[in-house]
Amino acid sequence: MPETKEITEALIRFRNERDWEQYHNPKDLAVALSVEAGELLELFLWKTGEQADREKVREELADVFAFAFLMAEKYGFDVKEIVLDKIIANGKKYPVDKARGNARKYSEL
Numbered sequence: 001m002p003e004t005k006e007i008t009e010a011l012i013r014f015r016n017e018r019d020w021e022q023y024h025n026p027k028d029l030a031v032a033l034s035v036e037a038g039e040l041l042e043l044f045l046w047k048t049g050e051q052a053d054r055e056k057v058r059e060e061l062a063d064v065f066a067f068a069f070l071m072a073e074k075y076g077f078d079v080k081e082i083v084l085d086k087i088i089a090n091g092k093k094y095p096v097d098k099a100r101g102n103a104r105k106y107s108e109l
Contacts, residue, residue, distance in 0.1 A: 004079040008069050029071040036063040
């Protein structure tokens with residue numbers, strides 16, 4: 001998918017211009033991804049989804065995506081491929097006739 005490649009290339013260019021690749025090992029990328037996801041989650045603390053600041057959600061979500069794209073690049077994963085593969089795998093775990101309308105885990109269907 002050209003869009004994902006364009007995003008990854010822009011992230012790599014930004015990172016390399018600042019000589020930050022030295023900090024982007026898999027462990028630290030995973031930690032950064034978790035931290036950013038936590039910051040996204042914090043925006044909803046004690047609020048309804050409608051009360052969260054949309055612009056801040058946008059910013060934190062971009063950070064989550066950025067670190068996820070960088071981690072995918074580090075491992076040589078194609079983002080489109082791994083997401084589509086996961087959708088297929090989840091479709092097997094959660095067949096429509098059993099999963100529709102409930103939030104139970106696949107092992108409880």
